[in-house]
Amino acid sequence: MADEEFSAFYAATYQRLLGQLVLLCGDRAEAEDALQEAFARASVRWHRLRSYEAPEAWVRRVALNLTRMAARRLRRRTAALLRLGSAPAAAELSAETIDLLIALRALPVAQRQVLVLHHLVGLPVAEVARELHLPVGTVKTRLARGRRALARRLALDPEEVARNG
Amino acid sequence: MDELTVRLQRAAAEVAERAILPAPDDILRRGRRQRRRHAAGAVLLAMALAGAVVTVPLLRPWQPAAPTGMPPATPSTSTLAPGHGCPARATSAQLIANNIAFHPACLAAVAGKPFTLTFDNQDRVPHNLAIFQGSNAEGANVFRGQVFRGPRVVEEQVPALKAGDYFFHCDVHPHAMQGKLVVR
Numbered sequence A: 001m002a003d004e005e006f007s008a009f010y011a012a013t014y015q016r017l018l019g020q021l022v023l024l025c026g027d028r029a030e031a032e033d034a035l036q037e038a039f040a041r042a043s044v045r046w047h048r049l050r051s052y053e054a055p056e057a058w059v060r061r062v063a064l065n066l067t068r069m070a071a072r073r074l075r076r077r078t079a080a081l082l083r084l085g086s087a088p089a090a091a092e093l094s095a096e097t098i099d100l101l102i103a104l105r106a107l108p109v110a111q112r113q114v115l116v117l118h119h120l121v122g123l124p125v126a127e128v129a130r131e132l133h134l135p136v137g138t139v140k141t142r143l144a145r146g147r148r149a150l151a152r153r154l155a156l157d158p159e160e161v162a163r164n165g
Numbered sequence B: 001m002d003e004l005t006v007r008l009q010r011a012a013a014e015v016a017e018r019a020i021l022p023a024p025d026d027i028l029r030r031g032r033r034q035r036r037r038h039a040a041g042a043v044l045l046a047m048a049l050a051g052a053v054v055t056v057p058l059l060r061p062w063q064p065a066a067p068t069g070m071p072p073a074t075p076s077t078s079t080l081a082p083g084h085g086c087p088a089r090a091t092s093a094q095l096i097a098n099n100i101a102f103h104p105a106c107l108a109a110v111a112g113k114p115f116t117l118t119f120d121n122q123d124r125v126p127h128n129l130a131i132f133q134g135s136n137a138e139g140a141n142v143f144r145g146q147v148f149r150g151p152r153v154v155e156e157q158v159p160a161l162k163a164g165d166y167f168f169h170c171d172v173h174p175h176a177m178q179g180k181l182v183v184r
Helices: A002-025 A028-044 A056-086 A095-105 A107-122 A125-132 A136-153 A158-164 B003-018 B024-049
Strands: B092-095 B106-109 B115-121 B128-133 B139-144 B152-158 B164-169 B176-183
Touching: A002 A028, A002 A056, A002 A095, A002 A107, A002 B024, A028 B024, A095 A107, A095 A136, A095 B003, A107 A125, A107 A136, A107 B003, A107 B176, A125 A136, A136 B003, A158 B106
Parallel strands: B092 B115, B106 B176
Antiparallel strands: B115 B152, B128 B139, B128 B164, B164 B176
């Protein structure tokens, strides 16, 4: 019964979370790996998580932490990929999406996180601050800088982006 | 809604649409494997704290279930000490990558002899095999195979290894794809 309930939760949230995670870490394989690990951890804690108001947020937080840890291994992995010139897993995506992923990847992780959590996940600034254990002012600064940098890289109108931020 | 938000949402939606949902059973199995490993670690810690003499064979063998449809390992020559959770004899050195997991997750090989590992990547994503001394990727790297996209089979030439326990993973999916290699 609990397994069925977990499976339903997993099926309903996996793809959405993967979309968010890929934008957060800029790499689909990395995001898939972290997300599946996070769901595996959630599965063994499901009896507790099921009573949470937002178990999806728990999975996202765990996956986010795992991608941070994975970043430490990035150099080793990149070396392996470069040596053989393997194509990234994102090759099937549209050019527009790949362009956005490349632009996001060029930003510092700290800016990427606040941009995705605020603009994509839709968390208010105060909620982003709570999630990342940061002061609200820091989140606002990172958002403004991240928006400017991303607009520049995507050749969007920086003034319009700043106005709507 | 500003253009930046629209682009982020469109990109996330595209990634989500193209995502292949791994079977829930795979995730549940992975969770159970973790729980077993943690339980084994807790037993070891408790026994160490109690001052008991702890030996590896006392631990619950780490042997994740292989999925159906996978070819069985062909026995070879060298015999291993029982109770470590890996095959009792050196395997045929065939490793399958399927659905972002290694099958089998435990291999055995003969010490001091180079061997050929047939690596069958059945996924349409890149994988490779990296082998480390010890029980995790912090150990010395003794072999690193090429990263390649499946479906494709590559014969990896693994150099002679000293007797001992080794850890292997895929550099592209280091959390999901892990295994153990016992060399005796």
